Amino acid sequence: MAEEHCASLAGHLTSIHSKEELEFVGGVIGEKFFFWTGGYREEGGVEPWSWKWSDGSAWDFTNWYPTEPDNYFGDEYFVLMYSDFEMVWYDHGDDKFPSICKKPVMM
Ligand SMILES: [Ca+2]
Numbered sequence: 001m002a003e004e005h006c007a008s009l010a011g012h013l014t015s016i017h018s019k020e021e022l023e024f025v026g027g028v029i030g031e032k033f034f035f036w037t038g039g040y041r042e043e044g045g046v047e048p049w050s051w052k053w054s055d056g057s058a059w060d061f062t063n064w065y066p067t068e069p070d071n072y073f074g075d076e077y078f079v080l081m082y083s084d085f086e087m088v089w090y091d092h093g094d095d096k097f098p099s100i101c102k103k104p105v106m107m
Contacts, residue, residue, distance in 0.1 A: 039079025
């Protein structure tokens with residue numbers, strides 16, 4: 001759903017590939033709340049789960065909260081981020097949260 005919204009803006013839910021990008025996204029948000037990134041994994045599967053970005057870019061950076069991802073409710077297929085100074089990630093089920101889109105710059 002959130003990904004469809006970003007697609008309507010010619011983008012994707014954000015992927016994050018470095019600490020610098022993490023801090024950039026945090027700076028854009030500027031407030032503390034949970035929001036969706038474009039991180040997801042296939043339903044089902046076994047640990048260790050393989051995570052992907054909805055924009056198809058490489059899964060080359062993570063910032064999980066120490067006990068995450070835990071698939072606590074058994075349906076936690078998406079990556080939620082909390083925008084305080086640490087910007088940690090949680091796997092989480094399909095719930096309503098704000099989302100951050102990312103789109104390529106046209107040169
Ligand atoms: Ca979790």
